[in-house]
Amino acid sequence: MxxxxxxxxxxxxxxxxxxxxxxxxxxxARALTKTFRAHGRAIHAVRGVDLAVAxxxxxxxxxxxxxxxxxxxxMLLRLEEPTSGAITFEGADITHLRGGALxxxxxxxxxxxxxxxxxxxxxFTILRTxxxxxxNFGIPAHEHxxxxxxxxxxxxxxxxxxWLNRRPHELSGGQLQRVVLARAxxxxxxxxxxxxxxxxxDVSVRAGILNLxxxxxxxLGLSAIYISHDLALIRYVCERxxxxxxxxxxxxxxTTDIIADPRHPYTRALIxxxxxxRVDQDRAPLPIRGALSDAPPTDTGCAFRDRCPEAFxxxxxxxxxxxxxxxxxxVACHRGDA
Amino acid sequence: MPPSIRASRSVRGxxxxxxxxxxxxxxxAVGVAIYALIVAMAVLATRIAPYxxxxxxxxxxxVARYLPMSPEHWLGTTASGRDxxxxxxxxxxxxxxxxxxxxxxxVIIGTVLGLLSGYLGGWTDRVxxxxxxxxxSLPFLPTLIVLAALTHAGTRVVVVSVAILLWPNTARVIRxxxxxxxxxAWVEAARVTGCSTARIMFVHVLPQVLxxxxxxxxxxxxWAILAEAAASFLGFGDPEAVSWGVMLQxxxxxxxxxxxxxxxxxxxxxxxxxxxxxxFFISRGSEKLLFPKLADQ
Amino acid sequence: xxxxxVRDLVVTYRTGxxxxxxxxxxxxxxxxxxxxxxxxxxxxxxxxxxxAxxxxLPSAGQIASGSIAFEGRELTALPERERRALRWRxxxxxxxxxxxxxxxxxxxxxxxxxxxxxxxxxxxAAARAxxxxxxxxxxxxxxxxxxxxxxxxxxxxxxASIALALALDPVLVIADExxxxxxxxxxxxxxxxxxxxxxxxxxxIILVTHDIAVVAYACDRVAVMYAGRVVESGPxxxxxxxxxxxxxxxxxxxxxxxxxxxxxxxxxxxxxxSLLHPPPGCRFAPRCPFAVDRCxxxxxxxxxxxxxxxxxxxxxxxxxxxxQRAAEPATWAA
Numbered sequence: 001m002x003x004x005x006x007x008x009x010x011x012x013x014x015x016x017x018x019x020x021x022x023x024x025x026x027x028x029a030r031a032l033t034k035t036f037r038a039h040g041r042a043i044h045a046v047r048g049v050d051l052a053v054a055x056x057x058x059x060x061x062x063x064x065x066x067x068x069x070x071x072x073x074x075m076l077l078r079l080e081e082p083t084s085g086a087i088t089f090e091g092a093d094i095t096h097l098r099g100g101a102l103x104x105x106x107x108x109x110x111x112x113x114x115x116x117x118x119x120x121x122x123x124f125t126i127l128r129t130x131x132x133x134x135x136n137f138g139i140p141a142h143e144h145x146x147x148x149x150x151x152x153x154x155x156x157x158x159x160x161x162x163w164l165n166r167r168p169h170e171l172s173g174g175q176l177q178r179v180v181l182a183r184a185x186x187x188x189x190x191x192x193x194x195x196x197x198x199x200x201x202d203v204s205v206r207a208g209i210l211n212l213x214x215x216x217x218x219x220l221g222l223s224a225i226y227i228s229h230d231l232a233l234i235r236y237v238c239e240r241x242x243x244x245x246x247x248x249x250x251x252x253x254x255t256t257d258i259i260a261d262p263r264h265p266y267t268r269a270l271i272x273x274x275x276x277x278r279v280d281q282d283r284a285p286l287p288i289r290g291a292l293s294d295a296p297p298t299d300t301g302c303a304f305r306d307r308c309p310e311a312f313x314x315x316x317x318x319x320x321x322x323x324x325x326x327x328x329x330x331v332a333c334h335r336g337d338a
Numbered sequence: 339m340p341p342s343i344r345a346s347r348s349v350r351g352x353x354x355x356x357x358x359x360x361x362x363x364x365x366x367a368v369g370v371a372i373y374a375l376i377v378a379m380a381v382l383a384t385r386i387a388p389y390x391x392x393x394x395x396x397x398x399x400x401v402a403r404y405l406p407m408s409p410e411h412w413l414g415t416t417a418s419g420r421d422x423x424x425x426x427x428x429x430x431x432x433x434x435x436x437x438x439x440x441x442x443x444x445v446i447i448g449t450v451l452g453l454l455s456g457y458l459g460g461w462t463d464r465v466x467x468x469x470x471x472x473x474x475s476l477p478f479l480p481t482l483i484v485l486a487a488l489t490h491a492g493t494r495v496v497v498v499s500v501a502i503l504l505w506p507n508t509a510r511v512i513r514x515x516x517x518x519x520x521x522x523a524w525v526e527a528a529r530v531t532g533c534s535t536a537r538i539m540f541v542h543v544l545p546q547v548l549x550x551x552x553x554x555x556x557x558x559x560x561w562a563i564l565a566e567a568a569a570s571f572l573g574f575g576d577p578e579a580v581s582w583g584v585m586l587q588x589x590x591x592x593x594x595x596x597x598x599x600x601x602x603x604x605x606x607x608x609x610x611x612x613x614x615x616x617x618f619f620i621s622r623g624s625e626k627l628l629f630p631k632l633a634d635q
Numbered sequence: 636x637x638x639x640x641v642r643d644l645v646v647t648y649r650t651g652x653x654x655x656x657x658x659x660x661x662x663x664x665x666x667x668x669x670x671x672x673x674x675x676x677x678x679x680x681x682x683x684x685x686x687a688x689x690x691x692l693p694s695a696g697q698i699a700s701g702s703i704a705f706e707g708r709e710l711t712a713l714p715e716r717e718r719r720a721l722r723w724r725x726x727x728x729x730x731x732x733x734x735x736x737x738x739x740x741x742x743x744x745x746x747x748x749x750x751x752x753x754x755x756x757x758x759x760a761a762a763r764a765x766x767x768x769x770x771x772x773x774x775x776x777x778x779x780x781x782x783x784x785x786x787x788x789x790x791x792x793x794x795a796s797i798a799l800a801l802a803l804d805p806v807l808v809i810a811d812e813x814x815x816x817x818x819x820x821x822x823x824x825x826x827x828x829x830x831x832x833x834x835x836x837x838x839x840i841i842l843v844t845h846d847i848a849v850v851a852y853a854c855d856r857v858a859v860m861y862a863g864r865v866v867e868s869g870p871x872x873x874x875x876x877x878x879x880x881x882x883x884x885x886x887x888x889x890x891x892x893x894x895x896x897x898x899x900x901x902x903x904x905x906x907x908x909s910l911l912h913p914p915p916g917c918r919f920a921p922r923c924p925f926a927v928d929r930c931x932x933x934x935x936x937x938x939x940x941x942x943x944x945x946x947x948x949x950x951x952x953x954x955x956x957x958x959q960r961a962a963e964p965a966t967w968a969a
Contacts, residue, residue, distance in 0.1 A: 064818035079526065103532045111530045118523040123545055136532030172906040183531065202676040203845050204922075207889040208902030229818055232893035236900065259893060273823040274893045275848030279872040283852070286823055 025052035026223040032085035045071040047247040058224040060234035063244035069227045107137040110184035112194040116176035120168040127164035133187045151182040174205035195227040243267045246303040253329030263331040265308045366623025372616035379430035389421040391428040391580045414601040417592035432581040440562030441555040443501035448508025449551040456516025470506035486574035500562040508554040560617030582606035639665040644701035646687045657683040659863035662937045670840045672850035675860035685809045685843045690718045723754045727800040731812040733792035737784040744780035755803045769798040790821035809841045826853045862918035869944035879946035879954040881923045884961035901964045
């Protein structure tokens with residue numbers, strides 16, 4: 001079993017298509033907002049997120065826990081109802097789909113789960129698990145065997161017959177995650193959303209799963225959205241990245257550009273903090289103050305102002321808007337604006 | 339826990355788990371043994387009962403009433419000259435009939451309502467929980483008597499009443515179990531792979547809660563038999579039936595206690611107590627089997 | 636000066652399927668005042684080793700053989716009472732989840748004072764002053780001693796749990812995955828804190844982790860564990876830049892580097908062996924692209940190769956050549 005993909009020096013051109021080239025995005029969200037209510041308090045998990053993913057493009061959403069990245073992804077997949085905002089998939093509004101139409105959307109947009117040890121029904125054999133989407137999405141029975149073979153081949157669990165009669169507890173974490181990926185690929189989706197797809201896996205098998213995801217996307221021309229707190233992982237699989245902080249997108253652009261030249265102070269801190277597997281590295285103190293929970297849920301001013309080493313008077317009173325700065329990049333910061 | 343242990347534990351299978359459970363939990367083993375004995379009595383009644391339970395026996399020309407225990411009549415005879423042992427054995431049939439149908443009804447109603455309530459949430463949940471609260475506040479016996487009096491006497495009323503009165507216990511535990519299962523990623527995965535809500539509930543979630551439902555059913559068996567006995571004793575039962583409750587009622591009406599005819603009323607009383615206890619023993623002993631994580635911690 | 640020396644340590648767990656050797660002949664040296672990374676994947680025995688050193692194994696686990704020498708004393712021979720006297724005063728423990736160290740229903744001040752009083756014999760004003768000093772030392776405002784743990788963020792809880800571990804001035808702290816549950820920024824801040832404490836207090840720290848990058852950032856030395864054994868150890872720079880064991884070589888190519896090039900990651904195929912029935916010979920042999928017959932038959936012992944660099948591999952002499960081949964994805968493709 002390989003799991004090896006060759007070096008890819010240039011991201012697909014479609015990376016540029018998400019913004020403005022006129023091609024219709026596979027999925028797009030406008031002003032997506034989610035407010036949870038708990039104990040009489042409103043928690044603004046996501047505050048007006050715009051995003052678009054082009055055909056064949058992989059977009060990363062990066063940020064710390066509580067930044068709203070998972071809620072955003074769940075809304076895009078219609079697993080969570082948006083409080084407001086609109087989502088379109090292949091040009092059609094899917095914000096309020098129900099019944100059969102929602103099911104057709106689900107067959108086109110699939111999810112790879114974070115915890116493979118919990119993502120498969122423990123009582124179902126692998127075969128039964130893989131048959132669920134085939135049955136529910138109305139794929140004719142005579143195609144099932146071929147579809148299952150194809151998907152298992154794709155995730156390099158071959159021959160399929162060696163795995164199909166097993167149950168989840170007989171598989172290792174890496175093998176389970178391959179089955180989870182196979183289940184996602186079986187309905188031939190156009191979009192895959194992966195929420196921290198390797199964080200629960202042993203370090204030695206993570207690379208294998210990431211390579212499978214990359215290979216599957218390249219081979220099938222899938223669009224993908226990756227959710228992670230780890231920019232190194234995002235860089236490995238995504239051409240474009242959105243950085244989220246407290247429910248808002250604070251920076252957006254090509255992943256390599258963002259890492260080489262971060263424009264938002266939060267992105268700078270995030271990149272400086274990413275652990276690097278090399279002994280020689282920058283150990284300077286992070287350009288950030290305090291901790292996430294110290295930040296006030298402010299409604300006036302920039303949400304990052306209290307932790308920002310560069311905040312000035314304007315940041316206290318006026319929330320910066322996400323504005324494009326050319327080259328497919330956007331940043332929500334008053335610095336550099338003046 | 340290292341993965342290797344986890345795997346080997348689950349490989350051993352259900353029958354092994356049940357075997358170990360019976361060995362480790364003597365209470366549960368006793369409960370299962372009592373049920374087994376009663377099932378055997380009911381199934382083999384025609385073969386092992388020495389007489390027809392309704393036959394009025396005679397010695398010579400006289401009705402053989404109030405005979406004490408003897409080799410011919412191990413448990414003596416009743417006031418109308420019927421063999422107590424035969425009645426006791428045949429009584430197991432009606433006990434099982436009432437117990438099993440009532441338990442089945444309790445399990446089905448309780449599980450379905452618990453599933454709906456736990457998985458759907460919202461107003462469905464509020465209506466069902468409120469209904470359960472109301473039913474749980476009804477006193478068991480008086481409600482049973484009212485129901486039996488309002489409708490016609492008979493075992494069917496007993497079964498229906500028990501089902502109506504006992505489903506909330508099952509529904510409550512199923513609901514809380516479903517509430518935690520609903521958060522599992524594989525339930526969400528079922529949604530993503532296009533399952534309808536009904537399919538998620540009945541194909542994915544239901545098999546996970548069935549063992550728990552069966553456990554509550556085993557308790558309901560005991561309650562149903564107790565209810566049937568109480569109803570019969572109070573005269574709301576089917577007087578033609580051969581059941582432990584009717585035996586007690588018959589004994590009471592004929593002042594068996596005053597006559598010191600222990601051989602008549604003690605056996606059915608003990609049989610009822612044993613069967614009710616068996617249900618509780620099994621439920622007490624099943625916690626480890628159903629909640630292994632709880633026991634591990 | 637070696638503060639802690641572990642030799643041939645075997646820790647077994649009783650399981651339903653027989654005894655399992657979670658740690659099977661581990662060797663480890665911790666010099667005073669250094670941070671030693673104990674790195675490996677889940678089930679490799681790194682956490683069990685950490686707990687065995689602290690003397691806080693779960694009830695199913697026990698030290699079957701081997702030795703733990705700490706400040707010249709043999710810990711495995713020590714009665715439990717003396718062992719307990721060492722805990723907290725000379726060596727202390729920081730668990731992965733700070734909530735395991737903190738009592739959720741007690742204010743932090745009460746928890747700190749309890750430890751200072753019961754374990755350190757410190758009372759009244761002296762204890763209160765020490766509690767405040769500890770909080771300042773880990774970078775928390777001492778006023779927040781009045782808070783309950785749930786009022787703290789994850790990072791602050793981990794800081795509080797470190798403060799608690801430092802209460803009685805230990806010389807060794809064993810931290811079990813202290814940053815795994817934290818976000819990157821907080822993770823970095825906690826690692827900076829640990830490095831600062833090491834420098835300021837001359838503390839030795841055993842940092843149990845699965846993350847090579849954490850080792851690269853924070854550790855002076857590293858011991859790599861695989862399937863219950865230490866397979867390679869030495870200075871962090873030496874081990875990470877010139878790995879001698881194929882497993883270590885594999886790990887260094889398995890992590891994405893945010894500033895790296897475009898080369899593909901190289902997975903190590905397969906999974907670690909069962910510790911109930913470990914393979915004969917080298918435990919990595921079934922996954923090792925360089926395994927020869929000897930590797931499958933005979934287990935290599937941890938032996939010095941080069942200055943201050945130990946490895947357990949039959950092919951250590953070829954390490955330079957193997958290292959080059961290990962960088963090729965094709966080498967690892969089965």
